[in-house]
Structures are given as C-alpha cells and as structure tokens.
Amino acid sequence: MLKIKNLHAQIEDKEILKGIDLEINAGEVHAIMGPNGSGKSTLSSVIAGKEEFEVTQGEILFEGEELNDIDPEVRAHKGVFLSFQYPVEIPGVSVTNFIKTAINAKRKAHGENDMPASEMLKLIREKSEMLEIDRKFLSRSLNTGFSGGEKKRNEIFQMAMLEPKLAILDETDSGLDIDALQVVAKGVNKLRRKDNAVLLITHYQRLLNYIVPDYVHVMIDGKIVKSGGKELAHELEERGYDWIKAEKTV
Amino acid sequence: MELKDKLITSFLAFEEDLDPDNGIYDLRNEAIKNFENIGFPNRKNEDWKYTSLNSILKHDYSVFPKKEDVLEYRDIKKYLIHDIDTYDLVFIDGIFSSHLSQTTHDKIDVCLMSSALTKPKYKPVIENYFNKIAPKSGLNSLNTAFAREGAFIHIHKNLQVDKPIQIINFATGNETSLLLQPRNLVVVDENSHVQIIERNQSLTDHPVLTNSVTEIFADRRAIVDYYKIQNDKLSASLIDNTYIEQKSESNVSVHTFSFGGNLTRNNLHFYQRGERIDSTLKGVTIIEGKQHVDHNTLVHHIEPNCESHQDYKGIFDDKSTGVFNGKVVVEKEAQKTNAYQANNNILADDNATINSKPQLEIFADDVRCSHGCTIGQLDKEALFYLQSRGIPLKEARGLLMYAFANNVLESVKIPEVKKRINKLIATKLEVELGFNL
Numbered sequence: 001m002l003k004i005k006n007l008h009a010q011i012e013d014k015e016i017l018k019g020i021d022l023e024i025n026a027g028e029v030h031a032i033m034g035p036n037g038s039g040k041s042t043l044s045s046v047i048a049g050k051e052e053f054e055v056t057q058g059e060i061l062f063e064g065e066e067l068n069d070i071d072p073e074v075r076a077h078k079g080v081f082l083s084f085q086y087p088v089e090i091p092g093v094s095v096t097n098f099i100k101t102a103i104n105a106k107r108k109a110h111g112e113n114d115m116p117a118s119e120m121l122k123l124i125r126e127k128s129e130m131l132e133i134d135r136k137f138l139s140r141s142l143n144t145g146f147s148g149g150e151k152k153r154n155e156i157f158q159m160a161m162l163e164p165k166l167a168i169l170d171e172t173d174s175g176l177d178i179d180a181l182q183v184v185a186k187g188v189n190k191l192r193r194k195d196n197a198v199l200l201i202t203h204y205q206r207l208l209n210y211i212v213p214d215y216v217h218v219m220i221d222g223k224i225v226k227s228g229g230k231e232l233a234h235e236l237e238e239r240g241y242d243w244i245k246a247e248k249t250v
Numbered sequence: 251m252e253l254k255d256k257l258i259t260s261f262l263a264f265e266e267d268l269d270p271d272n273g274i275y276d277l278r279n280e281a282i283k284n285f286e287n288i289g290f291p292n293r294k295n296e297d298w299k300y301t302s303l304n305s306i307l308k309h310d311y312s313v314f315p316k317k318e319d320v321l322e323y324r325d326i327k328k329y330l331i332h333d334i335d336t337y338d339l340v341f342i343d344g345i346f347s348s349h350l351s352q353t354t355h356d357k358i359d360v361c362l363m364s365s366a367l368t369k370p371k372y373k374p375v376i377e378n379y380f381n382k383i384a385p386k387s388g389l390n391s392l393n394t395a396f397a398r399e400g401a402f403i404h405i406h407k408n409l410q411v412d413k414p415i416q417i418i419n420f421a422t423g424n425e426t427s428l429l430l431q432p433r434n435l436v437v438v439d440e441n442s443h444v445q446i447i448e449r450n451q452s453l454t455d456h457p458v459l460t461n462s463v464t465e466i467f468a469d470r471r472a473i474v475d476y477y478k479i480q481n482d483k484l485s486a487s488l489i490d491n492t493y494i495e496q497k498s499e500s501n502v503s504v505h506t507f508s509f510g511g512n513l514t515r516n517n518l519h520f521y522q523r524g525e526r527i528d529s530t531l532k533g534v535t536i537i538e539g540k541q542h543v544d545h546n547t548l549v550h551h552i553e554p555n556c557e558s559h560q561d562y563k564g565i566f567d568d569k570s571t572g573v574f575n576g577k578v579v580v581e582k583e584a585q586k587t588n589a590y591q592a593n594n595n596i597l598a599d600d601n602a603t604i605n606s607k608p609q610l611e612i613f614a615d616d617v618r619c620s621h622g623c624t625i626g627q628l629d630k631e632a633l634f635y636l637q638s639r640g641i642p643l644k645e646a647r648g649l650l651m652y653a654f655a656n657n658v659l660e661s662v663k664i665p666e667v668k669k670r671i672n673k674l675i676a677t678k679l680e681v682e683l684g685f686n687l
Contacts, residue, residue, distance in 0.1 A: 048638045052630065076640035088635040092656030093649060101649070101682075102639040109640070141653075158639065 001026050001197050002047070002166055007058035009046045016042045018222035019058070024166070024197050031200040031208055031233065034219035035241050040201045041085060043219070044170045047199075048082035049075045062166070076102075077109040079165030083155040083172050090142040095154060096124060098142045099161050106162065127160040131187045148175030156187045167191070168199045173207035185210030205237035218244055253307050254289050257429075258282065260313045261395055273376055274367060274397070281386075281394035288388035300573040300605045301544040306487045306513055309457045311429035313396065315343040321420060321453075323350060329451045330416060334666045336447075337415040339401045343422055344430050346399060358444075359404040360415055363433050366402035375404055379437050383465055383493040383521060390491055393431045393463040400433040400462075405442040405472075414445040414664055419462075421486065423454030434464040438472040445664055449479045452486035464492045468500035470524065475663050476504045481674060482511035484539070491517045498524030505662060506533040507671055508543045509678050519548040520558065522584075527556040534655045534671075536678045538567035547576045551584040551614075560591040563658055565651050565679075566602035577609040578619060585614050591621040596628060596654060598647070648681040655679075 002024040009017040016039045024030050034040050046053050047060060049072035060067045067075055090098065104114045115123075128138060131153055143151050152172055159167050169188070173181055188198065188211050200211060208216070208230065216232040217224045218241070226232065226244055236244075251259075261282045268275055290307055291298040321342055330338070337360045340350040346362050353361045359372075366372040367380075384390045401417045419432050430450075438444055452458040468474050480488060488511055494502055508514050520529045535543045549558040564572045574593045595604045608621045628650050636646035655675050662668040676682070 045634075048634075050634050071643070072634060072637035073640050073642045073646075076638055080638075082638045084635060084638075086631075088629070088632040090632070090636075090649070090653045092653045092659075098639075101645070102641055105642060105645065106640040162640070 001063060002199075003061040004047075005059050005061070007046070007060060008056045009042065009053045010056055011042075011053050015056070016053070016222055017046065020222070020224055022217065022224060024199060026165075026197055027194045028215065029192065029198045029200065029211060029213045030215045030217065031202060031213040032217045032219050032224070033202055033205070033233065033236055036203075038219045039222040040219050041170055044082055044168045044199070044201050047168060048072055048080060073105070074109070076162075076164075077106050081159050081162055081164030081167045083152075083159060083167065083169045085171040085174065087143045087151045087155055089144045089146075091144045093142050095138045095140060095142055095157070099124070099158055102158070103161060123161065127157060130190060131157050131160065132183055133157055149177065149180035152176055152184055153180065153187075156184050160187060160191055163191075163196075165196050166199065167196070168201065170201045171203065172200070173202055173204065181207065182210060205233045208233045220245060253309075253311065254285075256310070257313065257392065258286055264314070264396060269368075272368065273373060274380065277381060278395045278397070281391040284386055284391040285388050285395060288391065290388055297546060297575065300571070301513070301515055301542065303513070306457070306459055309427040309459070311427045311457070311459060312425045313429050315345065315425055315428065321347065321350065321422070325453075326350065326418070326420065329418060329420075329449060331414070331447055331664075331666050331670060334664075335413045337413060339415070339417045341399060341419045341432065343420070343425070343428060344399055344432070357406060357409060358411055359402060361402050363400040363402045363435065364398060366435065367397070372402070375437060379435060379465065379467055381465070383495050383519075384463055384491065385493075385519075387491075389461055389489055390463055393433055393461055393491070396431050397433040397463075401436070402434070403436045403444070403446070405438045405444050407439040407441060409442045411442070411444040414447055417446065417448045419450045419460065421450075421452040421454060421458040421460075423456055425456065427457040428459070430458065430460045430462075432460065432462045434462070436464065436466040436474070438466075438468050438474050440469045441471045443473040445475045445477075447477045447479065447664070447667060450482060450486070450488055452483045455483065455485050458486040460486070460488045460490075462488070462490050464490075466492070466494040466502065468494065468496045468502050470497045470499055472497070472500045474500075474502045476502070477662070477664070477667050478504065478506045478516075479671070480507060480511055480514055481509040484510070484512050484541070486511050487513040489515045489517070493519045493521070494529070495521045495523055496527045496529065499526045500524070501528040503530035503532070503661065505658070506545070507674070508533065508535040508537065509674055510537070511541065513542045515544045515546065517546050519550070521550045522552050522556045522558075525553050525555045527553075529556075529558040530661060531558070531560045531562075532658050532661060533562040534658050534675065535562070535564040535566075535572055536651075536655060536675065537565075537570040537572070539570060540568070541570045542572075544573035545575070546573075549578050549589065551578070551580040551587045551589060553583060554585045554587070556584065557588045558590065560593075561658055562593045563655050564593075564595040564604060565598060565655060566595065566604055567598040569599070569601045571602070572604040574604070574606045574623075575609070576607070576621075577611070578621070580612040580614050580617055580619065582613040585616045587614060587617040587619065589617070589619040593623045594654070595625045596651060597625060598628075598651070645681065648679040651679050652676060652681045
C-alpha cells in the first residue's frame with residue numbers, strides 16, 4: 001500500500017529525513033519509535049503532504065502512485081489520514097459540521113453527491129457510540145477548549161468517519177491517561193481491516209500494549225536504523241535507544 | 251460647482267420652506283454656518299488620516315429626490331430580517347414609506363423624525379435630546395442643517411419592547427447620484443429594553459452617499475442592543491455617525507457588520523455619564539476588491555466603576571483597506587474603570603492594507619485597561635490540518651476565516667440576526683456548511 005524509497009526531506013535547508021525506506025502492506029500495523037527530534041513527526045507530515053517540507057530525493061508511492069506533487073487534500077481523498085499530535089482549534093465550526101464538510105469534500109472529489117443527511121446522522125451515531133463520544137461533544141466547536149484526551153478521541157472519531165486506507169497516528173498516546181488511551185486504542189483496533197493499514201508514531205511502548213504492531217521500526221537521526229517485530233518495542237522500553245545507537249556506530 | 255458650495259446653496263432653497271418658529275430652525279442655521287466654516291474632513295485631520303473622501307465627494311449629488319419611488323415588499327424582503335415580527339421604519343430615497351413600515355404609538359413611539367420635529371407633542375423630547383451629543387463636526391453639521399427624516403424612537407419607562415425595530419434606508423435609481431442624510435434619535439427611558447437593527451441599502455448602480463447621524467440616550471438601567479448591517483453595493487458609500495450617552499447601570503451594545511459598499515466610515519462614540527455602566531462595541535469587517543472600511547471609535551469613561559468591551563475583527567482581501575482607530579479616554583474621576591479593546595485582522599492578500607491605531611488616554615490611577623491588536627495571515631498549520639482532512643485549500647481558508655470572525659457573534663442577542671450574519675459571513679467567504687444554527 002505504501003512504499004517509501006530513499007526519502008530525503010528538508011525544511012529551510014535543514015535535512016531532517018536522510019534516506020527512509022519503508023513498506024507497509026494492507027492489513028498491517030507498523031510502529032515507528034525513536035527519541036525526540038529523530039524525524040518521526042516529519043515523516044508523518046511528509047507522507048500527508050505538508051508543504052513546508054521539501055522532498056529532495058526519493059519517492060513515496062501510495063498504491064503505486066507517486067505522492068510527491070499531490071496536494072494534501074488529494075492525498076486525503078486517496079485514503080491517507082493523519083491524526084495530529086496537536087489538533088487545531090476551530091471556533092465556530094462544530095465537530096459535526098466539520099466532519100460533514102470533510103466527508104462531502106471527499107465524495108465530491110470522487111464525483112459523488114453529498115452524503116444524504118440521514119445516512120450521515122446514522123454514521124455519526126454509530127462511530128460516536130463506538131468511541132464512547134457524547135452527543136453534546138459533537139455540537140461543540142472543533143477542538144476548542146477540548147482536553148488533550150478529547151482532542152485525540154476526536155481525531156480517532158474523524159478517522160472512523162473518513163475510513164482511510166492508511167491511518168498515520170502521530171503521538172496519539174501523548175497526553176492521554178490510561179482510560180482515555182484504552183478507549184482510543186479500542187477504537188483503532190475496531191477499525192483495523194484486511195484492506196487498511198496503520199502507522200503508529202510513538203515515543204513510548206505503552207500504546208503498543210493496546211494496539212499491537214506487526215512491525216516496529218526505530219528511527220534515529222532521520223533514518224530507520226532497525227526494524228523488527230513487536231518484541232523490539234519491549235526491548236526499547238527496557239534498554240532505551242543508546243544500545244541501538246552504539247550498534248549503529250559499530 | 252463643488253459639492254460643498256452646492257450644498258450651501260441648496261440649503262438656502264431648503265430654508266425657504268422651513269417654519270422659522272420651529273424649535274430647531276436656529277439650530278439648522280448655526281449648523282450650515284458651521285459646515286461652511288469646517289467643510290468636509292480631509293486627511294490633514296488626524297482622525298481622517300487613512301480615509302480620503304475625495305473620490306466620493308466628486309459626484310454631483312442631488313439632495314432633494316424629485317419624486318417618491320415605489321417599492322414592493324417582495325423587492326425588499328431579502329434586506330429585512332423577515333422571519334420574525336418587527337417594527338419597521340422603511341425609507342425610500344429619504345422619504346418614509348408607510349405601506350412598507352410598521353410604526354406604533356402604543357406606549358412606545360416608533361415613528362418619524364419629520365413628525366417629531368414638527369409636532370408639539372414631541373417638543374420636550376426634541377428639546378432635551380436632539381443634537382445634544384453629536385460633536386459639531388462638518389459632517390454632523392451638514393446632517394443637522396438638512397435633518398428632515400429618519401427614525402424617532404422613544405421608549406418610555408419600564409418597558410421591554412416586544413419586538414425588534416428595523417430601520418432601513420433604501421436608495422433607488424431615480425437620481426443620477428444621491429446624497430441621503432438620515433437623522434435618527436433613540437431615547438430609552440429608565441429600566442427599558444429595546445433592540446434595533448439598522449441597514450442602508452442601495453438598489454441602484456448610481457453613486458449614493460449616506461451621511462447618517464444617530465443619537466442614542468440610555469437612561470438608568472436601560473438596555474439597548476443595536477445592530478448595523480452594512481452590506482451595500484459597490485456604488486454606495488456610507489458615513490455613519492452614531493453617538494451614545496449612557497446613564498448609571500445602563501447597558502448598550504453596538505455590533506457593526508461591514509461586508510460591503512465602496513467606502514464605509516463608522517464614527518461610534520460612547521459617553522458614560524453615570525456609574526456601573528456597560529458599553530459593548532463589536533465589529534466584523536470582511537471586504538475585498540478596492541473596498542474601504544474605517545472604524546473610528548471613542549469610549550469616554552467619565553465616572554467610576556464602568557466597563558467597556560471592544561472587539562473588532564477584520565478580513566481584508568485583494569486591494570481592500572481597513573482602518574481601526576479606537577480611542578479610550580479614562581477621566582481622573584473614572585476610577586475602577588475596566589476597559590478592554592481588541593482589534594484582530596487577517597490580510598488575505600499581499601495587496602490588502604490595515605491601519606490599526608489604538609489610543610488610550612488614562613488619567614485615573616486605579617483602572618484596568620487592556621488592548622491588543624494583531625495583523626496576520628492564516629495559520630499554515632491550521633490550513634494543513636484542514637487539507638489533511640480532504641478539505642481543499644480554498645475552502646480551508648474560508649473555513650478558518652469564518653472561524654476567526656464568528657466568535658464576535660456570540661454576543662448577538664437576536665437569534666435571527668445571528669443566523670443572518672452567520673450566513674452573510676459564510677457566503678462572503680464562500681464557505682459551504684450545513685450549519686446547525
């Protein structure tokens with residue numbers, strides 16, 4: 001589904017990604033772990049199409065198609081979803097209206113009519129129940145005054161509504177207490193299917209207890225330096241990142 | 251002939267038809283002399299530094315429309331807040347339209363300035379309030395000299411007016427170019443409450459200049475909510491002069507929504523004469539092309555323990571220009587004043603301009619006065635967030651601007667007005683939302 005080859009990206013002449021190779025197939029869950037500043041969030045932004053980053057080398061193929069010159073909204077229409085570490089507050093636009101706008105924008109891009117109101121309501125009800133989201137929450141202004149946990153839950157709600165092929169969850173576990181983490185993880189697990197994939201970006205192994213990855217990659221200084229199964233996450237939890245850095249130097 | 255000279259000459263003709271025994275006869279003569287001395291403001295005047303009237307004063311405006319034009323309700327319905335019951339004062343080319351209006355004299359007077367200026371019944375109110383707080387500027391004097399028609403609203407003590415009052419001035423295409431000078435007086439006695447919606451609307455592509463003067467008096471514990479909807483044609487310019495005097499414990503709010511017109515200047519002054527007064531000034535400006543909107547506000551804190559809240563937001567696209575000049579004066583006696591002022595702007599185009607100038611003159615030492623002014627562009631991170639959800643850049647920009655402007659509407663107390671403004675903002679920004687309003 002996603003194939004990244006020798007990806008280099010920079011922001012204002014500072015190279016952050018220094019040759020990333022990554023392949024994610026449908027049905028898989030991948031986790032990228034790494035210390036602060038290793039370029040994890042940059043990688044997720046570059047896949048989603050953030051303009052500030054310039055891809056200088058390499059390619060990102062999504063379902064065989066090169067994404068590099070494609071606008072972020074078009075990537076979204078193709079099925080890429082990024083759950084933000086810091087979701088943006090939009091006063092005056094309710095969660096419901098926002099998600100309607102997003103869904104209908106996608107349908108329009110695919111040459112479809114707006115989703116009928118009744119169908120939309122049904123879908124909203126179904127997904128909000130799944131994520132234990134209160135009806136009142138849906139009429140609040142998007143992310144405005146939301147707690148950290150509410151923001152993350154809202155991100156997963158949007159993901160549930162948009163049903164992406166590839167969901168990138170950037171530090172979705174940060175700022176969540178254990179209860180909120182469990183709800184969010186449960187939601188993500190319910191959305192897992194044979195024809196979609198998840199890329200988890202995280203600092204800590206904690207999230208991976210709830211969303212169990214098929215592959216774990218360690219990213220240091222703009223490169224993936226080690227890949228393995230879920231047991232690699234446990235090892236990182238116990239031993240930190242230094243041993244990998246040492247291994248790499250050797 | 252220059253417009254100024256033409257107006258002075260026109261006054262001579264106008265004066266012939268006036269009754270010299272009328273209470274404001276002398277006032278008119280003083281006013282025209284004052285106008286003759288001062289004339290129109292120019293950019294040498296600090297308050298007009300960023301707004302030049304030259305381009306709109308070059309037209310050969312007619313002052314007295316020749317004949318009454320007839321409009322049908324269906325022609326004007328869309329300019330009214332029509333989904334609720336209201337009192338309506340509709341003027342066409344400066345002349346009252348009785349069949350489009352709904353006036354009343356039942357405990358409250360919602361009627362015509364022309365009657366108030368001539369009928370003995372209203373003499374005491376006119377003597378007490380007419381032209382008492384409007385500064386003697388050239389433009390106000392010009393309006394006073396020719397004052398003939400407009401809204402006269404008098405709410406007697408202890409009354410909650412049952413429905414909002416709409417004041418609408420239409421300009422039609424009958425004259426090549428037209429100068430309108432509505433004159434409104436609103437007197438709200440103790441403990442009464444009124445809501446007013448005002449709009450000036452041109453229906454012609456000929457130039458129209460409106461120089462309007464409104465004086466509002468809020469007695470003790472009175473509540474006045476005033477909404478100005480400015481969404482006029484590109485051929486129409488407006489100079490709105492609104493002056494408010496408040497007595498103790500009164501609460502007055504003015505919301506100004508400026509979405510259209512060629513040149514718009516809003517002079518909005520509040521004078522607080524009493525304690526525990528609350529004054530609110532809010533505005534949303536969204537313009538494009540070569541439009542120009544200038545907000546010139548003054549809040550004069552004269553006595554202790556009063557508050558004022560100002561919040562103006564502006565979105566400027568293309569080559570449009572905005573001005574915000576907000577002055578807050580806190581007199582020495584006005585201790586414990588709480589004055590807040592915010593002016594936030596988005597420049598949506600590199601060619602758009604905003605001049606923002608907060609002015610605070612504080613002579614008391616125990617006060618809380620804060621002000622903030624921002625001029626910026628849309629947050630790139632926010633745009634990326636919306637795009638990553640599949641919302642195209644153009645719509646994403648609109649949505650963010652909508653969100654930026656929208657929170658000024660929280661204090662709008664008439665739901666239908668809020669809904670209408672919301673729609674106007676969404677249309678203006680080309681945002682399509684299935685609003686849950």
